[in-house]
């Protein structure tokens with residue numbers, strides 16, 4: 001039958017109506033043809049809905065908006081009885097012998113658009129209905145059209161919704177050629193006349209899918225499509241649709257897994273207590289392109305020379321990472337995002353994952369697989385293929401042998417390259433392209449980064465500085481840097497954390513008045529420390545209390561958080577002696593450089609201090625590595641502390657711990673002057689004198705820290721972690737405050753009185 005002929009067929013019924021007849025249900029529960037025993041025709045032609053409500057989730061589409069073209073005088077009792085005395089035109093069914101009978105006989109018409117009843121003029125083109133079947137024994141509907149039967153015990157997969165079903169069927173049918181689509185259309189109409197009403201005049205895919213979903217449950221609509229395709233000998237296409245469904249289910253389950261894993265968060269370095277929903281915690285981050293811009297060098301007292309070229313960078317919103325533009329216009333495959341410890345890299349990753357899993361963003365990515373390096377570490381002793389790694393970390397994906405598909409991209413998010421415990425050698429590691437063949441983890445990681453495994457997949461790696469700069473440049477298509485919070489973001493962070501607006505205002509006003517704290521809050525981890533401190537203060541002393549002006553305790557807590565994070569990443573916990581040894585070396589380096597007003601750590605300096613750069617930069621998180629442009633074509637890698645105040649704090653810690661553990665006052669020249677004073681007071685007096693002598697206030701903030709360390713709360717923490725055999729000693733804060741007040745009164749250094757006042761604040765004196 002030609003398309004022309006098909007198009008000219010008309011669907012006709014006698015206009016015998018009886019309003020008393022109730023509407024009935026077809027086999028699917030949504031079909032709507034009724035035949036009367038008296039051979040009256042009724043055709044319930046479902047009204048075409050203007051559009052599909054794609055948001056209706058897993059709810060089957062409503063089909064109540066039907067109207068009857070013609071109603072039967074009396075209803076049939078069941079679909080079986082309908083088919084038992086059905087009417088059909090046999091020759092039209094030849095190609096589909098298992099089709100159910102209908103009482104509609106289709107007759108070719110001369111013209112393509114006539115619509116007439118049997119009673120109409122013979123001269124008119126027409127379609128007539130004829131009883132052409134004997135009464136047949138009743139055959140269960142399921143046997144006749146098994147694809148219409150839905151197992152009532154089978155729960156619908158929650159991933160199966162209208163949106164998906166429309167897309168899947170449409171996508172599948174779009175793969176049919178024009179002729180096949182026509183055949184498909186005709187077959188539908190012939191097999192389910194009760195649902196498809198008039199024979200097709202022209203092929204409208206949207207209309208067809210629309211009708212399928214109006215009449216049938218989602219599962220049934222899919223079953224019908226698959227069944228018809230198989231009937232057309234298009235098994236591969238039917239399998240394609242089956243695969244779409246399977247992938248959709250896996251995708252849904254993967255989403256649920258990711259939401260369970262990443263939807264809530266432990267803040268800071270906590271792993272106990274109740275995690276909080278990520279959406280409640282997450283604050284927008286300052287991310288820029290172009291790699292590492294160097295440390296934040298804002299300082300309350302010192303003027304610090306630009307430490308890097310600080311070229312103007314573009315600001316990137318979290319949602320822009322691997323957005324459609326990046327993927328389809330810029331064709332970027334791999335992005336590396338670096339940032340210092342606590343800058344918010346993992347939070348950015350977590351936000352990305354949750355946004356994807358919640359279907360808010362990045363839906364062009366079909367499968368998102370977080371492969372955190374710390375989880376890959378647990379797989380180092382065995383051989384895995386990339387697919388096995390995915391199957392192991394996400395068991396719900398095991399039903400799929402591969403993940404690349406034309407519905408969207410596969411993306412891997414590998415957080416924390418610096419945590420990976422095996423060295424990566426991009427030159428000597430063998431090339432590995434087969435994602436189904438097992439090999440060592442470092443081979444997989446190297447080849448994944450190089451783009452040899454699943455080459456169409458996208459890759460996002462995050463890392464502390466240093467490690468990421470060792471990646472082959474040709475494998476890194478864009479470098480971003482998470483730089484923490486801008487001033488506005490700091491404020492929004494604290495507003496989010498302090499739900500009581502009065503408390504939030506108080507905290508923000510306090511931070512604004514305390515420049516060093518405010519600057520340091522560019523580091524989200526520091527914000528978390530500050531929050532914890534102030535929340536404790538409010539809890540202990542009530543909401544009307546004044547917030548403490550000291551800064552040292554916050555820095556001590558930040559250091560301890562960094563060390564704790566470091567410990568959690570090491571295979572074996574380091575002893576207190578090891579930790580103290582490392583801190584003493586780094587502190588000495590900080591102190592020596594501070595005396596010389598230096599901020600950049602040269603290669604020789606590291607060597608001289610007996611320190612490993614990677615240990616200081618990547619593991620401890622206290623230093624940063626970045627590039628400076630020495631000449632137009634030459635960039636040099638250099639290191640510094642993550643912030644100048646961290647250098648000052650570590651220098652003070654070195655002086656304090658040296659005095660506590662050996663009794664030696666490192667600020668020696670002044671010692672002779674105050675030899676008769678108790679040791680700690682002598683150290684304080686030396687430090688005050690030395691700082692006042694330093695021409696550019698190099699030691700101002702250092703002095704604040706050193707004095708702050710003597711306070712009980714601070715000493716307790718320091719002794720506990722670094723001097724386990726020592727108890728706290730008297731702080732001499734009153735005597736020290738007396739010395740400072742005298743200095744202010746004498747006013748020999750008017751430009752330093754501000755800092756001396758800060759020292760009084762640190763000690764808790766007005």
Ligand SMILES: Nc1ncnc2c1ncn2[C@@H]1O[C@H](COP(=O)(O)OP(=O)(O)OP(=O)(O)O)[C@@H](O)[C@H]1O
Nearest residue numbers: 267268282283341342343344345346347524525528
């Ligand atoms: N966007 C953010 N919103 C709210 N808090 C944040 C944000 N980013 C970071 N934080 C806070 O800082 C802490 C450290 O952040 P995160 O773990 O993301 O840092 P990181 O850059 O991955 O550090 P590391 O290099 O140590 O892995 C978080 O636990 C959280 O308390």
